[in-house]
Amino acid sequence: KAGVTQTPRYLIKTRGQQVTLSCSPISGHRSVSWYQQTPGQGLQFLFEYFSETQRNKGNFPGRFSGRQFSNSRSEMNVSTLELGDSALYLCASSFEYFTGELFFGEGSRLTVL
Amino acid sequence: GENVEQHPSTLSVQEGDSAVIKCTYSDSASNYFPWYKQELGKRPQLIIDIRSNVGEKKDQRIAVTLNKTAKHFSLHITETQPEDSAVYFCAASRGNDMRFGAGTRLTVKP
Numbered sequence: 001k002a003g004v005t006q007t008p009r010y011l012i013k014t015r016g017q018q019v020t021l022s023c024s025p026i027s028g029h030r031s032v033s034w035y036q037q038t039p040g041q042g043l044q045f046l047f048e049y050f051s052e053t054q055r056n057k058g059n060f061p062g063r064f065s066g067r068q069f070s071n072s073r074s075e076m077n078v079s080t081l082e083l084g085d086s087a088l089y090l091c092a093s094s095f096e097y098f099t100g101e102l103f104f105g106e107g108s109r110l111t112v113l
Numbered sequence: 114g115e116n117v118e119q120h121p122s123t124l125s126v127q128e129g130d131s132a133v134i135k136c137t138y139s140d141s142a143s144n145y146f147p148w149y150k151q152e153l154g155k156r157p158q159l160i161i162d163i164r165s166n167v168g169e170k171k172d173q174r175i176a177v178t179l180n181k182t183a184k185h186f187s188l189h190i191t192e193t194q195p196e197d198s199a200v201y202f203c204a205a206s207r208g209n210d211m212r213f214g215a216g217t218r219l220t221v222k223p
Contacts, residue, residue, distance in 0.1 A: 043202055102149075106155075
């Protein structure tokens, strides 16, 4: 069974640009959640999607957005990039987000110059 | 929303000693408490979880305890080994919201 796949793995952007990250969940999983990981800040919850609907959102500005497609694949977008957006962005898929095991991807490491 | 605090942020132990990581949560409605381990450069992976109707759960050298009254739960690792060195994250979920602690970097010295 293939794991969670995130693309791209690494990317470098400059301030003001936008970026789109992609996540393909494990087959059969309908929940996809996104996290920002920075040193010392742990896993900051961005949002969670289930069957194409955003069910919950963390405390991030509106520059951070996401969506989920009918095949459960998900994308997140960050517009008007800031230096502080440099981080590892992890997505996780699960059969049921709130009470089941999360399977994480390897992450997309974003560097903003 | 839920707020999870995790302590300590770093922990160093000698091989063979025990390690304890503690988390507190704010929402008494939280009912699912997983722990994830993230080795250097790798993805987080679930190592153990506990639900609110259980006070303690063990899996070989690791155990988790839950005190619903005090709203805290702990991860216990006995007979630590160098391969236990990693960052450990706790989380609390109340059915429509799950939040993670800031993580504990555990170092096991041989």
